[in-house]
Amino acid sequence: MNEAPNIVRVAALIGDNARAEALCALMSDRALTATELANMAGVTKQTMSFHLAKLREEGLLAVEKQGRHRYFRLAGPHVAELLESLMGLAFRGDDRHLSIGPRDPALRKARVCYDHLAGELGVFVYEQMLETDILQQLPGGLKLTKQGRLWFLKHGIDADALASSKRSFCRACLDWSERRNHLAGALGAALLARIQALGWAKREEDSRVIVFSAKGEASLRAMFAVNNMPPTPDTSLLEPLSLVCK
Amino acid sequence: MNEAPNIVRVAALIGDNARAEALCALMSDRALTATELANMAGVTKQTMSFHLAKLREEGLLAVEKQGRHRYFRLAGPHVAELLESLMGLAFRGDDRHLSIGPRDPALRKARVCYDHLAGELGVFVYEQMLETDILQQLPGGLKLTKQGRLWFLKHGIDADALASSKRSFCRACLDWSERRNHLAGALGAALLARIQALGWAKREEDSRVIVFSAKGEASLRAMFAVNNMPPTPDTSLLEPLSLVCK
DNA sequence: CAAATGGTTCGACTAAGATCGAACCATGAA
DNA sequence: TTCATGGTTCGATCTTAGTCGAACCATTTG
Numbered sequence A, B: 001m002n003e004a005p006n007i008v009r010v011a012a013l014i015g016d017n018a019r020a021e022a023l024c025a026l027m028s029d030r031a032l033t034a035t036e037l038a039n040m041a042g043v044t045k046q047t048m049s050f051h052l053a054k055l056r057e058e059g060l061l062a063v064e065k066q067g068r069h070r071y072f073r074l075a076g077p078h079v080a081e082l083l084e085s086l087m088g089l090a091f092r093g094d095d096r097h098l099s100i101g102p103r104d105p106a107l108r109k110a111r112v113c114y115d116h117l118a119g120e121l122g123v124f125v126y127e128q129m130l131e132t133d134i135l136q137q138l139p140g141g142l143k144l145t146k147q148g149r150l151w152f153l154k155h156g157i158d159a160d161a162l163a164s165s166k167r168s169f170c171r172a173c174l175d176w177s178e179r180r181n182h183l184a185g186a187l188g189a190a191l192l193a194r195i196q197a198l199g200w201a202k203r204e205e206d207s208r209v210i211v212f213s214a215k216g217e218a219s220l221r222a223m224f225a226v227n228n229m230p231p232t233p234d235t236s237l238l239e240p241l242s243l244v245c246k
Numbered sequence C: 001c002a003a004a005t006g007g008t009t010c011g012a013c014t015a016a017g018a019t020c021g022a023a024c025c026a027t028g029a030a
Numbered sequence D: 001t002t003c004a005t006g007g008t009t010c011g012a013t014c015t016t017a018g019t020c021g022a023a024c025c026a027t028t029t030g
Helices: A004-013 A015-027 A034-041 A044-055 A077-098 A105-109 A120-131 A146-154 A159-163 A187-195 A214-222 B004-014 B017-026 B036-040 B045-057 B077-098 B107-108 B122-130 B146-154 B159-163 B183-197 B214-222
Strands: A061-066 A069-074 A111-113 A116-118 A135-138 A141-144 A172-175 A183-186 A201-203 A210-212 B061-066 B069-074 B111-113 B116-118 B135-138 B141-144 B171-173 B182-183 B201-203 B210-212
Touching: A004 A015, A004 B004, A004 B017, A015 A044, A015 A077, A015 B004, A034 A044, A034 A069, A044 A061, A061 A146, A069 A077, A069 B214, A077 A120, A077 B004, A077 B171, A077 B183, A105 A111, A105 A120, A116 A120, A116 A183, A120 A135, A120 A183, A120 B116, A141 B077, A146 A187, A146 B069, A146 B116, A146 B146, A159 A187, A183 A187, A187 A201, B004 B017, B017 B036, B017 B045, B017 B069, B017 B077, B036 B045, B036 B069, B045 B061, B069 B077, B107 B122, B111 B141, B111 B171, B116 B122, B116 B182, B116 B183, B122 B182, B122 B214, B146 B159, B146 B183, B159 B183, B182 B183, B183 B201, B183 B210
Parallel strands: none
Antiparallel strands: A061 A069, A111 A116, A135 A141, A172 A183, A201 A210, B061 B069, B111 B116, B135 B141, B171 B182, B201 B210
């Protein structure tokens, strides 16, 4: 009859240092092993194993066996979204106490949120896409326009191939540092992968920070310049990637 | 350097039975006293007092003194939103285990989310508003159109008066049972208040359920019929309310 | 095969924190 | 003022669950 017990289980699960540390580490869609996670959280591997089992049991994590390794991932985007919500509230709470400003400037500038781009540049991209009619907000959700499909193709991403995958194609995700939306879903994931493939940006080791080179950031911003919507799709740049966005 | 510790504090806070019970009770924007909350959660008042202090300290609750009573409220809509996210994930997790269907049909049909309408009827209203151009989704967020303003006025809500209040005017809120959006913000709150004032629906005691009378639900749906956008605002229905949506 | 490494299970220890009884403070009523 | 009621603070208790050492299972490598 009451709904409280349900949320207690999940919240209590996240409300532990070691587990939260692991979850945060997994926010960067990397699949990590139990020992790696143990080291990051500063506990022994048997403790982490214990925690991972619990998280899996409650449906927050998924495992993938590969040889003698077991790779752990977040169970899905919905988990990442919940964690982002929590961060939003947590940092807001902190501000009231410590009244600190930007905590980690690099993290606010650009970071990975599950598997897509977040932070200042993430919302920039999202809003530019709406501005230039690559995306449209409809009652049912986000929609990729025809010209948008061409735009992605021009930048080496075959949106049609992505659309066939099971996971939600494109959706908005609330950015906790900017408190505005950025692009998530398979499309968002593909874009981030493309950015990295082009060498515009690199992931920092063991963190969610994405560092853009000066040239890379300029290229990103240039994607939305006047030359953004050529009526003839220019496929000479690269063969369209058929990204596997599992 | 790490962001985990922050979310741990909030999550651990919610991850306790008594506290979660209190938070859920407060999801229905009602302001409740410590003893009331204690009874609901099944603990003594001193324990609840202890918990409430913690929740307040972390910025999840706000208090209001009134005579010898102290009324507790959620600190704001952001808290309610987080709780809804948690429920979404919690119930999803349950489904995997117990594979139960609709848990509480009435709750899914219509309920209060903080101070606005949620559930099946909530998302119906929201989507109708987009459909009929009462609201528009823009890059910056939701926008009330000119005709939308007239529409609200016709139904006894003075949107201009609400806009002056500090809280966010109108925004979308993700509905955990429907997994789609419903209308939140001052506008959403005013609408729900109006619905109740007109006697179309009543709040169930000690629950978030909103029960619509058959006539009430029909009236609600009729709001979006063809007679929805008269060029001349019909103010004869009632004087526009200047609702205080604190 | 044996050795090495990744991962889990088991049991015991420990610390954190939820709980309540009792005393205490504040406000309002008689 | 005295009584009653709402609320908090303090101290003691007790349970929960996070932790690690050690043993154990599984898989790959030499």
